[in-house]
Amino acid sequence: MKYFAAIFFAIASPFFATAQLMQVKETFTRADSLRGNLTPARTCYDINYYHLDVKLDVSKRFISGSNLFSFTATQDFQLLQFDLFDNLKVEKVEYNGQSLSFKREFNAVFVTFPSVIRKGSRENFTVFYSGYPTVAKNAPWDGGIMFSKDENGKSWVVTACQGVGASIWWPNKDHQADEVDSMLISVTVPPGLQDVSNGRLRKVSDVGKGWKKYDWFVSNPINNYCVALNIGDYTHWSDVYQGEKGPLTLDYWVLKANREKAQKQFGENVKPMLKAFEHWFGPYPFYEDGYKLVETPHLGMEHQSAVAYGNKFRNGYMGRDLSETGWGLKWDFIIVHESGHEWFGNNITSKDLADMWIHESFTNYSESLFIESLYGKQAGQEYVNGTRGSIQNDRPIIGTYNVNKEGSGDMYYKGGTS
Numbered sequence: 001m002k003y004f005a006a007i008f009f010a011i012a013s014p015f016f017a018t019a020q021l022m023q024v025k026e027t028f029t030r031a032d033s034l035r036g037n038l039t040p041a042r043t044c045y046d047i048n049y050y051h052l053d054v055k056l057d058v059s060k061r062f063i064s065g066s067n068l069f070s071f072t073a074t075q076d077f078q079l080l081q082f083d084l085f086d087n088l089k090v091e092k093v094e095y096n097g098q099s100l101s102f103k104r105e106f107n108a109v110f111v112t113f114p115s116v117i118r119k120g121s122r123e124n125f126t127v128f129y130s131g132y133p134t135v136a137k138n139a140p141w142d143g144g145i146m147f148s149k150d151e152n153g154k155s156w157v158v159t160a161c162q163g164v165g166a167s168i169w170w171p172n173k174d175h176q177a178d179e180v181d182s183m184l185i186s187v188t189v190p191p192g193l194q195d196v197s198n199g200r201l202r203k204v205s206d207v208g209k210g211w212k213k214y215d216w217f218v219s220n221p222i223n224n225y226c227v228a229l230n231i232g233d234y235t236h237w238s239d240v241y242q243g244e245k246g247p248l249t250l251d252y253w254v255l256k257a258n259r260e261k262a263q264k265q266f267g268e269n270v271k272p273m274l275k276a277f278e279h280w281f282g283p284y285p286f287y288e289d290g291y292k293l294v295e296t297p298h299l300g301m302e303h304q305s306a307v308a309y310g311n312k313f314r315n316g317y318m319g320r321d322l323s324e325t326g327w328g329l330k331w332d333f334i335i336v337h338e339s340g341h342e343w344f345g346n347n348i349t350s351k352d353l354a355d356m357w358i359h360e361s362f363t364n365y366s367e368s369l370f371i372e373s374l375y376g377k378q379a380g381q382e383y384v385n386g387t388r389g390s391i392q393n394d395r396p397i398i399g400t401y402n403v404n405k406e407g408s409g410d411m412y413y414k415g416g417t418s
């Protein structure tokens, strides 16, 4: 996502490295620096593996659990930084059976080890935490956990935290310069709900009173903001795409009421998209983790191997053609754009938030290449020329600029078709 945010910032703001991407800030706070800077307390360790193990009490909007950090020391050190928003409580930090002392400063947590950790050694510690996580008000553009209901009144709870940072809901080394190599995501959910996270489902365990624990394993490096919870009363089906690296599993999770239209829309869009992108960019980067689309109550996000989809099974961008040429209505913008991020954003991730244009510009370009594959070079060119209108700001297609001039953080509802 961040399609419009990127355009907005490219024009309006050199001050990109803020904690909340949507806010234009002209000064930096100490909290911003702790979030954005690559300091020795962060470069001293290379994160290898996380085991995030959380329980979401949906009715209370309360999260609790732990994250195991397994890392390799890149230099001798005794103090490191991880990140967790300060509204969430760190209960303890455990290392080799003992509790470590830690100090919090805004959303950073500084942990001191009892002795020097030597360069090259591989160690781990576990952070136990709990609290009421930030509720996203306008996902996916602002961050946090979005609590929603489906049309049957069942809870529907998802995460979106690009920009603001994944530490808004789970403890991690929240900097794009270091991706974890693999990760186990364990999510315990209330009766009648399922969790769909990234990677492959390893097992589902009964943990009592109808609660279930879902273990998802991600075997590829993943950036923090792509790690996702999608909790709902989903229906699921599978398919296979015969891709450049062999069979790629496709798994789809949507609300039960939407199964039929989803099967049609996904059926029409996903394989042509994969064929086009594999042609232009090489194999889908995460065969081991499969490709998934997961329906969400927000518009969409490029969550790695579990792309969030909320485009209501319509072509275009919420039914609109961003290029105003006609080409934008021949395909589902969210399926194509968010999946394009699997190559540009997820496989290739910028080291610094200030360079997020790398994610967005190449993914926007992928849209026109997709059109070119299906309809020829002229069509792709017309689409590019058409979308240029939004860059030049002579056609505020979803109200991005207007809204911001008025000082609101609402990025699209005002000018768009919500």
Ligand SMILES: [Zn+2]
Pocket (backbone or CB within 6 Å): 001, 002, 003, 337, 338, 341, 359, 360, 363
């Ligand atoms: Zn995007």
